[in-house]
Amino acid sequence: MKPFSLARPRDFAGAGKLAKDRRFRLPVIKAGGMDVVDHLKEGLIEPDLLIDVLRIDDQPEIREADGAFHIHANATLANIAASRSIARRAPVVAQCCASAATPQVRNVATAAGNLLQRPRCWYYRNSQFDCLKKGGHRCFAFDGENAYHAIFGDGPCHIVHPSNLAIGLSVCNASVRLTGSDRDAVSLADLFHMPDRGLLSEHNLKTGEVVTEIHFEPRSTSAFYAIKHKQSFDWPLVAAAAALELDGDRIESATVTAGAVAPVPWALPHVGEALVGVSLDDDTALRRACATSTRDARPMSDNEYKVRLLPVAIRRAILKAAGREVMS
Amino acid sequence: MADRTMPSRSPLPNRPMNDGIAMSDDANRLDGVAKVTGSAKYGRDVMPKNGVFVSFIRCPWGHAQARSIDEEAASAVAGVLEVEITGREGRYHGEPIGHIAAESLAALRRARSALNIEWDPEDADTEIGSPEASHDDDPDGADHVLEAVYTTPVQTHSSLETHGTSIDHMGDRAIIYASTQGTFSAREGMDRVLGMPQSRFKVVCEFVGGGFGSKLNGAGKEGLTAGRIAAKYGRPAWLFCDRAEEHLDTGNRPSSRTHVRIGYRDDGTIVGGSVRTWGGVGVAGGGGGVVMPSNRYDLGRIRKQHADVRFNGGGPRAFRAPGHPQGAFAEELMIDEVATATGRDPLELRMKLDREDERRSMYELGARLIGWKRRQPTGTQASVLRRGFGIGSTSWNRFPARADAEVVIHPDASVEVRTGSQDIGTGQRTAMAIVVARQLGVPLDVVHVSIGDSSLPAGPASGGSVTATNTSLAMLEAADNLKETFLERIAAQLGVVAGALKIREGDIMQDDRRMMTWQEACAALGSAVSGRGSRSRRSDRQYSGSGHSMGVQFVDLEVDSETGVIHLNRIVAIQSCGRVICRKTAESQIIGGVIQGLSFALFEDKLLDRNTGAMVNPNLEFYRIAGPADMPKIEPVLWEGNQTGIRPLGEPPTIPTAGAIACAVFNAVGSPVRDLPLRPDRVLDAIEGGRS
Numbered sequence A: 001m002k003p004f005s006l007a008r009p010r011d012f013a014g015a016g017k018l019a020k021d022r023r024f025r026l027p028v029i030k031a032g033g034m035d036v037v038d039h040l041k042e043g044l045i046e047p048d049l050l051i052d053v054l055r056i057d058d059q060p061e062i063r064e065a066d067g068a069f070h071i072h073a074n075a076t077l078a079n080i081a082a083s084r085s086i087a088r089r090a091p092v093v094a095q096c097c098a099s100a101a102t103p104q105v106r107n108v109a110t111a112a113g114n115l116l117q118r119p120r121c122w123y124y125r126n127s128q129f130d131c132l133k134k135g136g137h138r139c140f141a142f143d144g145e146n147a148y149h150a151i152f153g154d155g156p157c158h159i160v161h162p163s164n165l166a167i168g169l170s171v172c173n174a175s176v177r178l179t180g181s182d183r184d185a186v187s188l189a190d191l192f193h194m195p196d197r198g199l200l201s202e203h204n205l206k207t208g209e210v211v212t213e214i215h216f217e218p219r220s221t222s223a224f225y226a227i228k229h230k231q232s233f234d235w236p237l238v239a240a241a242a243a244l245e246l247d248g249d250r251i252e253s254a255t256v257t258a259g260a261v262a263p264v265p266w267a268l269p270h271v272g273e274a275l276v277g278v279s280l281d282d283d284t285a286l287r288r289a290c291a292t293s294t295r296d297a298r299p300m301s302d303n304e305y306k307v308r309l310l311p312v313a314i315r316r317a318i319l320k321a322a323g324r325e326v327m328s
Numbered sequence B: 001m002a003d004r005t006m007p008s009r010s011p012l013p014n015r016p017m018n019d020g021i022a023m024s025d026d027a028n029r030l031d032g033v034a035k036v037t038g039s040a041k042y043g044r045d046v047m048p049k050n051g052v053f054v055s056f057i058r059c060p061w062g063h064a065q066a067r068s069i070d071e072e073a074a075s076a077v078a079g080v081l082e083v084e085i086t087g088r089e090g091r092y093h094g095e096p097i098g099h100i101a102a103e104s105l106a107a108l109r110r111a112r113s114a115l116n117i118e119w120d121p122e123d124a125d126t127e128i129g130s131p132e133a134s135h136d137d138d139p140d141g142a143d144h145v146l147e148a149v150y151t152t153p154v155q156t157h158s159s160l161e162t163h164g165t166s167i168d169h170m171g172d173r174a175i176i177y178a179s180t181q182g183t184f185s186a187r188e189g190m191d192r193v194l195g196m197p198q199s200r201f202k203v204v205c206e207f208v209g210g211g212f213g214s215k216l217n218g219a220g221k222e223g224l225t226a227g228r229i230a231a232k233y234g235r236p237a238w239l240f241c242d243r244a245e246e247h248l249d250t251g252n253r254p255s256s257r258t259h260v261r262i263g264y265r266d267d268g269t270i271v272g273g274s275v276r277t278w279g280g281v282g283v284a285g286g287g288g289g290v291v292m293p294s295n296r297y298d299l300g301r302i303r304k305q306h307a308d309v310r311f312n313g314g315g316p317r318a319f320r321a322p323g324h325p326q327g328a329f330a331e332e333l334m335i336d337e338v339a340t341a342t343g344r345d346p347l348e349l350r351m352k353l354d355r356e357d358e359r360r361s362m363y364e365l366g367a368r369l370i371g372w373k374r375r376q377p378t379g380t381q382a383s384v385l386r387r388g389f390g391i392g393s394t395s396w397n398r399f400p401a402r403a404d405a406e407v408v409i410h411p412d413a414s415v416e417v418r419t420g421s422q423d424i425g426t427g428q429r430t431a432m433a434i435v436v437a438r439q440l441g442v443p444l445d446v447v448h449v450s451i452g453d454s455s456l457p458a459g460p461a462s463g464g465s466v467t468a469t470n471t472s473l474a475m476l477e478a479a480d481n482l483k484e485t486f487l488e489r490i491a492a493q494l495g496v497v498a499g500a501l502k503i504r505e506g507d508i509m510q511d512d513r514r515m516m517t518w519q520e521a522c523a524a525l526g527s528a529v530s531g532r533g534s535r536s537r538r539s540d541r542q543y544s545g546s547g548h549s550m551g552v553q554f555v556d557l558e559v560d561s562e563t564g565v566i567h568l569n570r571i572v573a574i575q576s577c578g579r580v581i582c583r584k585t586a587e588s589q590i591i592g593g594v595i596q597g598l599s600f601a602l603f604e605d606k607l608l609d610r611n612t613g614a615m616v617n618p619n620l621e622f623y624r625i626a627g628p629a630d631m632p633k634i635e636p637v638l639w640e641g642n643q644t645g646i647r648p649l650g651e652p653p654t655i656p657t658a659g660a661i662a663c664a665v666f667n668a669v670g671s672p673v674r675d676l677p678l679r680p681d682r683v684l685d686a687i688e689g690g691r692s
């Protein structure tokens, strides 16, 4: 680890200024620090300035205004999961936070840090592999150990997006508020990009842009469902978020996003369309609509199982959103 | 500050079945508080002042030659004392090709990157593969033949305290703080590298953070290298692995492949056949044995052949019941496959095949406790969640080992138990205190244990479940000898005949009259008295008893048939270990064995990248180990059987778990998953009709 300076700005605007400060070669923002410290330890980043924003608490962690939720960038996953109001009015968000990692991680992990954490690809995380994402010439997962990699996307990098929170938020018309540039918000959908649009980073924030808040709309009939190999301290194999509007048992509209299957939260508008008009009592129709989720899937050598899991996760997210038994 | 004291006794766990069996029902682990508060110092925690830090230079690929190494640049890094390259070829990820010694861990890291090694990778074999079996003709008298291949992955020990040694070099003498399973064997070769006679140094390991067999390697390369550096610079030296190195180069349970071709009759009787096993030993010359058949079941005449297969991986070391869990997985699942093929209940079939009457009674109890009656025939469920029940069995013999002990009564009324052999987390410290307290007749509170120090009486290395069984014999003899001397001296003071006195709860009694309190008696001694004992043919005859440890485990689980995810409900582990010393640590050994077994069954897998041979999961995130939310309700049952004396307990409870789980999954989904770990994709493949 190389020595670095540590700054503790009083507000996010100050953090934005520091992040643009030309005197530093690589300023890095640290919130909960879980992912940043992992990177430092593995030698994946060598910042000369660490900007610690964790103590910035200029707003309450969670507030409701204008019919929307406003979450402070530093709100912890644990507190989001514990919010009664979010659990009632946007259960998908509470659930995706509650299902991430472990209680210890959730107590430290911040909302912005969770959204902007780097991918978990084991070649990326190991400094000895100079893969595409680190400026190298090869994706080691492509013809290597890719059981936990993407089944969607054309590469050239095959990571899956790591953030649970992003999956949940993506069905709630979410956006992140920014400081430090000429724009003050970006929609969640525009926050992330596919690898063909840039390999070295997964998001579209410009230098000096800092997340201050996350906005999202309530979705009272919504849910998150993750399929995990291990129930403690592990990542989903496949996850799904669904937000519904129901007319009795009939789906009037549905927004569905899949997680752990693509380099970004994988919106599935055509699944939403296929679900319109489906009665929750008609399981055959429901399964048929969910099965459309894998239409464009192109699994790699070791992750074909994700193609089988995806419709299951989506169907269960839908049933869970509707308050039904998922194991039926 | 919060109250950090914990009573030496506390309420019993709610398992009435185990009440009143052990010598002590309510004693707590003596070092429990020290361990959870961090006051217990492990070898890794000892960083002697003015120490030199040492680390290995390791090959990052499965097989590679170092074309260029910038030794000069690394040596020039501030704080670096030396860089030594001992070879240029790395045959597995993590193989040392030299070492660096420096003034700090940071300097070590800087020097490692300054080496700027350019590697020429070569082809690497990353797994055991599918060696061909040439099987003999079908066994005589068979109505049917089952041919199947069972495989298990490489499992790493993942000791929480990594391997290594800290040496406090004090010129003409030294203390070696080793993380070891053998206080005495950790001295081997140290005299040579330190240039000191064994009389001038000692090994200390008061606390050891796990080993599971991987720390049975004498001084180890970590210790010997640290020793050489310490001697060369005449300074303390510290060399401990980091988490990745721990996964890469400190041994493992070798992968296995078991190919059976076994004949059976319509009634489920197994008439024999052939069993071919292979063990994946990395670059090692051997150590891949698979214990299959176990000899617990009557399988007719089995022709067994074994071969070790080499590939570009770190070599195996003993791992809690070496060869057994792999073999038991194949054997139990094979038996269930025969049972299912012949329409028999696996419990009933085991009652028939098992050679041990006592285990039959265990099966009956286990079946009752798990609710075997609710088991549905294999392959008959169509619901999303499918319930499965499975069984496994275990056995372990007692092995003799050299052990000495000394017990001292001090004038301040404290009793010191002295044993050089180590407590690797099993509860040995607590167990020996209980054995001595009981034999002397004093309360546990007055007993203190000095342990894990090569200047104390010698004891065995902890492998093969020999520590408690053998050391306890020495303790019993030492306590009896001590009691005799002690009472003689007290009798002389009181002017009574020695034979007339007894110790009861610490009081010195003549008939039913208290002559002196423990405090008074000890104070009257004036000086300490001690008694010695050893494990010998004599103490063995007097104290050891007979029989061997055995057990059965029953599993109740559910499989989510749409996701392949396994949810363990309950595991009942019935285990005999003769005379139970400490109820809580005994239960804990059983629970720990089950946990390691279920983690092996469901999760663990040292995965080498197929192209580069590098391990892709050398940490505790990607290398999956069962966590709290993966735990079933584990119910250890201490079995009071025909065994007398103190019997092995460390290894047997981890043997049957994986097999029992695999059987339960088979029961739930209708086709066997013959490869560990039982990953969701494999379970789905099995459900969808043997696509694997």
Ligand SMILES: Cc1cc2nc3c(=O)[nH]c(=O)nc-3n(C[C@H](O)[C@H](O)[C@H](O)COP(=O)(O)OP(=O)(O)OC[C@H]3O[C@@H](n4cnc5c(N)ncnc54)[C@H](O)[C@@H]3O)c2cc1C
Binding pocket: A028, A029, A030, A031, A032, A033, A034, A035, A036, A037, A053, A073, A099, A100, A101, A102, A105, A108, A109, A110, A111, A112, A113, A114, A115, A116, A117, A118, A162, A163, A164, A165, A209, A210, A211, A212, A233, A234, A235, A236, B621
């Ligand atoms: C074992 C384990 C299991 C896990 N499982 C899951 C899981 O199942 N699901 C899941 O979603 N996560 C999981 N996590 C990841 C964990 O949730 C993230 O590491 C955590 O949320 C990161 O938050 P942080 O506050 O610590 O971020 P930091 O490490 O502080 O920051 C992460 C990134 O965000 C940037 N950043 C932080 N705040 C801001 C800001 N205000 N503006 C701009 N940039 C910012 C940082 O520069 C950095 O790049 C797991 C982690 C572990 C260790």
Ligand code: SF4
Binding pocket: A119, A121, A122, A123, A124, A131, A132, A133, A134, A138, A139, A140, A141, A142, A149, A156, A157, A158, A159
């Ligand atoms: S998937 Fe992406 S991060 Fe992983 S090895 Fe390939 S390029 Fe690197």
